[in-house]
Amino acid sequence: MRVALLGCGVVGSEVARLLTRDASELARRVGAPLELAGIAVRRPGRERDLDLPAELFTTDAHALVAREDIDLVIEVIGGIEPARELIVTALENGASVVTANKALLAEDGGELFAAAAKAERDLAFEAAVAGAIPIVRPLVESLAGDTVHRVLGIVNGTTNFILDAMTTHGSGFEEVLEEAQRLGYAEADPTADIEGFDAASKAAILASLAFHSRVTIGDVHREGIVEVTAADVRSAAEMGCVVKLLAICERIDGPDGAAVSARVHPAMIPLDHPLASVRGAFNAVFVESESAGQLMFYGPGAGGAPTASAVLGDVVSVARNRLKGVWGPGESTHAQLEVLEIGRATTRYHVQIDVDDRAGVLAAVAAAFAEYDVSIKTVRQEGHGSDAQLVIVTHEAADADLAAVVAGLRDLDMVRDVSSVMRVEGML
Amino acid sequence: MRVALLGCGVVGSEVARLLTRDASELARRVGAPLELAGIAVRRPGRERDLDLPAELFTTDAHALVAREDIDLVIEVIGGIEPARELIVTALENGASVVTANKALLAEDGGELFAAAAKAERDLAFEAAVAGAIPIVRPLVESLAGDTVHRVLGIVNGTTNFILDAMTTHGSGFEEVLEEAQRLGYAEADPTADIEGFDAASKAAILASLAFHSRVTIGDVHREGIVEVTAADVRSAAEMGCVVKLLAICERIDGPDGAAVSARVHPAMIPLDHPLASVRGAFNAVFVESESAGQLMFYGPGAGGAPTASAVLGDVVSVARNRLKGVWGPGESTHAQLEVLEIGRATTRYHVQIDVDDRAGVLAAVAAAFAEYDVSIKTVRQEGHGSDAQLVIVTHEAADADLAAVVAGLRDLDMVRDVSSVMRVEGML
Known part of the structure; x- marks a missing residue:
């Protein structure tokens, strides 16, 4: 199983080190040896703490993924281009791909998964979210x-x-x-x-x-x-x-x-x-x-060794699949749920309001919440005179309504300032 | 994909309920429908909160796993027999197996995995350890x-x-x-x-x-x-x-x-x-x-719904594999590391010793630790007179040496009782 590595920075050099050092153990886990066949880098002369032959390194990433003998491409360059183009080319050439590239997946995931599905190859990306954490x-x-x-x-x-x-x-x-x-x-x-x-x-x-x-x-x-x-x-x-x-x-x-x-x-x-x-x-x-x-x-969630662990877990899985001539589940978008804008999300708000210390202020503030049907869970009054504050926590309501309440509060005469507005999540 | 369910207790009935209720969603995730083809129970007349045809239920689990049309067997009976025999039979008949049976795997895992390898079928068991937690x-x-x-x-x-x-x-x-x-x-x-x-x-x-x-x-x-x-x-x-x-x-x-x-x-x-x-x-x-x-x-870590979640995750994976005509990694025992007895493990001890409140007692106690080369991390003296206590935490040492120290302490004249002995783990 011939492996090409694109990128040899903090994560890439750790992947290269482990692929080399643990070669025999990885071969037993996969069922076939993994051979590091080439490493694409930007600066070939850079000092790297790796005991690898110089001829493995190349600055021509495109030529590396175009090689017909490459089974598996590991992309740890990051960013949109040239990573996108290299991954698509690798898949088109029949290689399986492991990537840690969250930005690219979040931007162009659809295109990449379509390329993987068309090529009937794996596109694995455990390292793209939360580093070493299997999620x-x-x-x-x-x-x-x-x-x-x-x-x-x-x-x-x-x-x-x-x-x-x-x-x-x-x-x-x-x-x-x-x-x-x-x-x-x-x-x-x-x-x-x-x-x-x-x-x-x-x-x-x-x-x-x-x-x-x-x-x-x-x-x-x-x-x-x-x-x-x-x-x-x-x-x-x-x-x-x-x-x-x-x-x-x-x-x-x-x-x-x-x-x-x-x-x-x-x-x-x-x-x-x-x-x-x-x-x-x-x-x-x-x-x-x-x-x-x-x-x-x-x-x-980050770091060279933890991210390399996630990359290598994917490499082993993808290599096992390849030995069997299969690929994993791929992208699953059958539910096609609509993504709503933030205003539709429901949440709680914590609002801290600097108010005039006089009769009727709570009634006025409460009315501002009531205008958008936002229900108040707790009110706490703090300080006196020019330090008077109301600290309010709401029940769950649509984010747009809560935002409208905050705007309304800012228009009230008795409100000197809305000094802190923050959502509250995870209340059980 | 025809599924046989062995056992319909707390976990089994939840699995049956979800397989039925979520059939169309599961079919989309797997790529083929999962049909609940039979449920083996001990007491067919028992009241179950399941809207399923009576003819699905049978008391003859052996006949159910012997049916040639069964693709996937879910074992949630628990215990050693008849679970062991049923799983082996199912694998020999070409079915893939999902089990939640920790006792059986810990006792006879070798035999079960050998049967799965011979049959070239999956034996999945996410639910056997820590319930719903993917581990x-x-x-x-x-x-x-x-x-x-x-x-x-x-x-x-x-x-x-x-x-x-x-x-x-x-x-x-x-x-x-x-x-x-x-x-x-x-x-x-x-x-x-x-x-x-x-x-x-x-x-x-x-x-x-x-x-x-x-x-x-x-x-x-x-x-x-x-x-x-x-x-x-x-x-x-x-x-x-x-x-x-x-x-x-x-x-x-x-x-x-x-x-x-x-x-x-x-x-x-x-x-x-x-x-x-x-x-x-x-x-x-x-x-x-x-x-x-x-x-x-x-x-x-337990409960009907959480365990059912883990079982169904395995069912989906195994069914996907089956559609591709492959099976997962199977048992991995290539490292064949020796399992050492507890005496060889290294750990820390927390030892609480009721002692006579007189000169020389700490020296005598310290000598008992030194005799087995167990190094003391902290000593705290508490109480006086007949309430005098020494609370000792050791550095890491072999469990056998620590046990010998405790035995030695019990033989000391100045020691009235070793009132609490506990290992300390997870110190960073």
Whole structure:
């Protein structure tokens, strides 16, 4: 079984190292030897801690995937192009493909899976969501006989590290971001993480798998953590919650029957929720399904070795399939559920309102909620005089209605400021 | 695809209900309809909440598995016989098999997997370990390219419920057991749970999968929770730990190279370990592997619907394989690691010793540890006079040496009693 590796960065070099070091053990597990036949890199002269012959390396990735002797292509370049074109070419040439490329799958998954189906080859991608945590296979296979209601995931380690540090130290976002960059938990350009793009890609993939429907990153409502303040984190603590950036995929009632909501935003979750204790750069995916009930999958969400573990698990599976002349289940989109916009999703809101300390203020605020039929669960008054605040938690209501309430509050004379607005998820 | 169901108790009736209710969705996921062709029961007249034709039910399980039109047999009878004979017959007749039978797999797995290999058919068993939690597939497939070092599992809900209640309420074992029986969390005859037999079956299966070696229940050292006292639970709390019944499967150094330790016993684990927060009747399996690092899988470990979810996930996988004319990886025992006896396992001990309150007692106790080269991590003296106690936590040492130390302590004049001895696991 001849393997081509596209990309030899942090993940790729670990994959190359393990394929070489564990060759005999992997051969026993697969039932045939895996031979590393070529590695496509951008900079062939770069120093790599790999004891491999120089002739394995090439800068011509296209020529490598065009080789007729390649059985299996591992793509760990990342990004849209040339990864997309290389994967399609590899499949067309009859190779099976293992990829860790969440951005590409969330953007162009349909085209890639169509190419795999046409070529009758595997396109495996366990490493694309939550690093080493097995979550793709459990959704596609273990829960294949169940009905998934909801997936709540902490799927971005950088933002979890930042929010965790803000919670522990009471620091502000900017300060912690700098610390995270210094420690290597955040990149020099942290946009993809802190603006929620990375989590949104994973949400699209998770929603597709959970609901047997095609969901792309364009369908995912996305808010990052840039606007989360130290005050938000304190408010969460006061109500027994913690702030997490969540990828949320739900089966909800739509105008034409069952539909899907897929969104990424910061939210308060109760401290006794299993996701609340996910610390630092760890990831976890919480799945609620009809029969299995509540499941959680926890582990390292990124890093060279963990991602390489997920890649190699796929390599073994795909190689076993290839020996039998078969391929796995492929994309499942038969349910074709509609993806609804964020306004249709139902959620709870935590709203902190700076108000004038005078008679009638609660009545006016309550009326603003009532105008959009949003029911209030708890009200807490805090402070006096110029520090007076109302802290309100709502029952579940449509996100659009809740947003309209917040806009209405801002128009009230007695309201000086709506100082914090955050969704509350995972309340049991 | 014609399906025979053996057993129609709590799990079986849920499987039958879902196979019927979700028939069209399952057909889309599999690629062919699954038809429930027969259900073997002991008492055909029993009231069942199933809307199924009476002629589907039979008391002759042997005739059902002997039918030539059966493609897939689901075994949820439990126990050794007739389950073993029925599964072997089904495989010999060319059917694929899905089973939830942990006791049988831990006892006679070798024979069953040999029958499956000979027949070239699937024998799937996700439901046999930790109910709805996907753990078999992650070990067999997701971690197929990784090296597992250790599996720590809370795999028995009854004992976790009991220990959790003892921790929360400070109650004794007997009292909580009665409460658990009243609430339905413990059976009228709780032996299999509280003596650790159920957990030991699961430990044998997990160790086999994790280490590619055959491990049977006879290889698993087993201690239940019957002797865990309220004082043990309090001692654990004092050192920032909680008592859990753990199934522990480790790759350890043996006299002839890598070997396996598989054991079930109560142990203290630190409160900050992810397993410490597994409450009530939930299960969780914590896996440490070389590349993936620390993974945890959490969810309901028993119950009709959760177990049915795991069974149906296997049914879908096996049916997909059958449509392609292939079968899954089967048993993997190529590593053939030796399973060592408990004395060879390394662990830490927490020992509570009632001592005479006089000079020289610590020196004498320390000498007893030194005699077997067991190094002491912490010593705490508590109480005075007739209440004087030494609380000692050791570093890692061979279990046999630690046991010898405890025996030696009991022989010391100055030692009135060794009042609590418990292993400490999961310290980072």
